Structure formats: structure tokens, C-alpha cells
Amino acid sequence: MTSSEASFSILLWCQPDLRNETTVLRIVRVDTGKAVNFSDSSFLLRVWLEENGITVRCFIRHIASGREAYIQSSSNLYAFVKACLLPDSHPDSAT
Numbered sequence: 001m002t003s004s005e006a007s008f009s010i011l012l013w014c015q016p017d018l019r020n021e022t023t024v025l026r027i028v029r030v031d032t033g034k035a036v037n038f039s040d041s042s043f044l045l046r047v048w049l050e051e052n053g054i055t056v057r058c059f060i061r062h063i064a065s066g067r068e069a070y071i072q073s074s075s076n077l078y079a080f081v082k083a084c085l086l087p088d089s090h091p092d093s094a095t
Contacts, residue, residue: 010036 009030016023027036042063049056058071 011028011030013026014023029036044061044063046059047056055072059068061068
């Protein structure tokens with residue numbers, strides 16, 4: 001598999017439904033413009049800052065299968081999650 005076959009881009013739209021305390025998620029492939037329908041599943045996502053204050057780590061677990069993955073990044077990942085994904089944040093204030 002070449003790197004071009006293994007990579008793709010998707011757009012995600014998150015819309016909170018406050019009456020039902022849920023979030024509607026719409027996913028579209030950038031290259032085709034077609035909707036992506038994920039299987040019915042649940043994930044656990046953990047993001048934390050290491051003691052050195054520089055390294056951010058992510059952990060994702062697929063609840064049904066127990067499959068797990070770890071991701072390591074810079075503090076930009078933590079800032080992005082905080083500014084863009086958490087409900088009381090404002091993306092315009094992110095640096």
C-alpha cells in the first residue's frame with residue numbers, strides 16, 4: 001500500500017442538540033464529497049499533558065473490541081482539543 005492509498009481527509013461537523021443532550025456528527029470525505037457513515041460504535045478518548053508540560057499524549061479505545069491506540073504530539077494537540085472541541089471554549093481565542 002502506498003502512502004497515497006493509505007491517507008485521506010475528512011470533514012467533521014459537530015452540532016449539539018441541547019434538548020436531547022447529544023451531538024450530531026456529520027462526516028464527509030474531502031476528495032469525493034460523499035458522506036462517510038461509520039459503524040455504530042463507541043470510543044473512549046483521553047488527552048493528557050505529561051509532567052514535563054511539553055508532551056501531549058492521546059489514547060483512543062474502541063469500546064466494543066477493546067482495540068487501543070496511543071498518539072503523541074506537541075502541546076498544540078491539547079490546545080486544539082480544548083479550543084475547538086470542548087463546549088465552553090472559543091476557537092477564535094486559540095493560538
